[in-house]
Amino acid sequence: MKIIHYKDIDAAPVTVQGAEKVTIRWLIAAEDGAPGFAMRLFEIQPEGHTPLHIHDSEHEVFILAGTGTVWKEGEEAPVGPGTAIFVPSGEKHCFFNRGKDVLRFLCMVPVEQ
């Protein structure tokens, strides 16, 4: 069993093209023995956003703190602490920080096989 506080894991900048002011922490990953899916914690600073992109794997997201939106079919839907979001495979998406504080959320994805 792995037990770890997210603050004990270093936050790495997300360098994917289109990401602005975003960091990632890998909380649970394949190297922990996770066979199916990984848990990551993202932080987006004010005025930042993830890339507007599309991919084969799904996302399962839970907002922990902050004020943001998610791009859904061309519009921005508001999200905040306690919002769960399922982004199916092949659906375009992007998370924006629209507040004055950090936007913090979990994002689970399938582990790479």
Next chain:
Amino acid sequence: MKIIHYKDIDAAPVTVQGAEKVTIRWLIAAEDGAPGFAMRLFEIQPEGHTPLHIHDSEHEVFILAGTGTVWKEGEEAPVGPGTAIFVPSGEKHCFFNRGKDVLRFLCMVPVEQ
């Protein structure tokens, strides 16, 4: 894309033997089209706990609020807001509320095939 606040989903009592003062909300599940894993939100009231049990599927847990412990190899390890826990397949575990407020956490599991 599904976007929902956890409070907009009814909390159902967990009736599994050994569970005390526990509710579950299914935030993302197979019926949402999630192909690999499901997201549930549990709340344990003070003095409550999940069953002490063991099973084939893994758990990925993230503590949102409260003060608790997780049973790990016969001892109780403290957990609180921001703690991530990976419970591998086949490892005995149990979550206890050891505080005065609700213990709230996410628990992701593989969807039943």
